[in-house]
Each structure stands twice: as C-alpha cells, then as structure tokens.
Amino acid sequence: MAPTLLLGVPLAYALARIRMRGSGATVLALLVAQLPPAIVLAAPLFILERRAGLADTYPGLILADTTLTLPFTVIVLRPVLRSVPPELEEAAQIDGCGLPGVLLRVVLPLMVPGVVAAAGPSFLIAWGEFLFGLTLTQGPDVQPVTVLLNSFVGQHGTSWGALMATATLVSIPVVCDFALFQRFIVGGLTAGSVRV
Incomplete structure (x- = not known):
C-alpha cells in the first residue's frame, strides 16, 4: 500500500495539475x-x-501488488486533487515554494480524506491477493496468508476449524482498518464528486 501511495499521489497530481501532452x-x-x-x-x-x-x-510481491493497485489509486485521487483550489498552490509558489513543496505542504494536507479513501481499497486488494501470491512465490516463507488459507482445503477434505480460525485472524486487520478510518473513507469518496 505504501509504494502505491508514494507513486500514486505524485502521478495523480501531475495528471490533475500539470498540462502536458498525453495526459x-x-x-x-x-x-x-x-x-x-x-x-x-x-x-x-x-x-x-x-x-x-x-x-x-517480498519485493517481487510488493511490485506485483503495486502494479495491481496503482491505476485504481491514481483514478481515485485525480478528481480529489482537481477539487483543491489551484489558487492555494499559486499562492504557495508566489511565496517561494517549489512544486514538491506545494504538493507536500499545501495539497497533501487538504487531500487526506481522499488519500485514505484510496488507501483503504488498495490495502484490501493487496491484503486479499491470492493469485500473485500463488504464482510468484514457491516457498511458504514468502507466500501471503491467503495462500495459507488455501492450504487448509485438501484433496480429501477441508480442515474447517483451522480454516475458520485463520480466516477470522486474517480479517481482523481489515475490520480495524475500516473502523479506524471510516469517516475519512466516506469523506474521501465524496471529495472529488462536486466541483465548486
């Protein structure tokens, strides 16, 4: 999730604010x-x-998950960035702030709900990713927990007790994530919907 946001925020900012050919x-x-x-x-x-x-x-899995979640993150963040008044950025540039400083000091604090709204589903997609974990890894040391859940289903039966206990433990970070950031997620999903 962190690499997705580190790449997604500047890319969304460039697509929303910088006029360039091919955007x-x-x-x-x-x-x-x-x-x-x-x-x-x-x-x-x-x-x-x-x-x-x-x-x-692990870097291979992180790269695969970033490949999967980056387009979604940029598409969610671009309207949020376009809803930030450009006059604030112009005022910061007049005061001597460069483009990276404008993004970090002015724009990013205003778009926290949008970043959280993009980070929540990105985390959920990466946390529940099964296919890349099964395809790109071979040893149990690197495989994500979703592949572990699959190991409880065998050819001759399913170990339901272990499967349900592990599934409950796996769902705890997701429930905590959305419980902590619920107000940001609701605010962030509607932040770019109305243009003032």
Whole structure:
C-alpha cells in the first residue's frame, strides 16, 4: 500500500495539475489497465520477475501488488486533487515554494480524506491477493496468508476449524482498518464528486 501511495499521489497530481501532452491518454491507459483480470498479468509478471531475480521474494510481491493497485489509486485521487483550489498552490509558489513543496505542504494536507479513501481499497486488494501470491512465490516463507488459507482445503477434505480460525485472524486487520478510518473513507469518496 505504501509504494502505491508514494507513486500514486505524485502521478495523480501531475495528471490533475500539470498540462502536458498525453495526459488524457495516460488517464485512458490507467482505466484500461483495470479491465483485464489479474490472471492475464500473472504470467508476464512471473517471467519479468524471474529474469530480474525477484521471483519468490517480498519485493517481487510488493511490485506485483503495486502494479495491481496503482491505476485504481491514481483514478481515485485525480478528481480529489482537481477539487483543491489551484489558487492555494499559486499562492504557495508566489511565496517561494517549489512544486514538491506545494504538493507536500499545501495539497497533501487538504487531500487526506481522499488519500485514505484510496488507501483503504488498495490495502484490501493487496491484503486479499491470492493469485500473485500463488504464482510468484514457491516457498511458504514468502507466500501471503491467503495462500495459507488455501492450504487448509485438501484433496480429501477441508480442515474447517483451522480454516475458520485463520480466516477470522486474517480479517481482523481489515475490520480495524475500516473502523479506524471510516469517516475519512466516506469523506474521501465524496471529495472529488462536486466541483465548486
């Protein structure tokens, strides 16, 4: 989730504020990137990560999850950024603040609900990712907990007690995440909907 936000916030800011050739095509490409199912990306990612030496490693899994969640995050954050008045950024630039400073000191504090609204589903997608965990990893040391849940289902039966106990433990971070940030998520999802 952290790499997704570290890449998604500046990319969304660039697409929302900086006038450059091809920004519309980039937004369209991000929308189209969400269309194919994850199974379509699994084989190319496996080949690329195997060649780069990232297969069966934590950085490889983080890269795969970032590939999956980054387009969604940018598409959610772009309208939130467009709802921030550009006059605030211009005033900060007149006061001597550079573009990175404007983003970090002026824009980012105003878009906290939008960032949390984008981080919640991104966390949920990455936490529940099963396909990349099964495809890109081989040893139980690196495999995510969703693959562990699958190991309780065997050819001759299902270990229901262990499966339900583990599933309950796996769901605790998700429930806590949404319970803590519920007001930010509701505010963030509606932040970019009305333009003043």
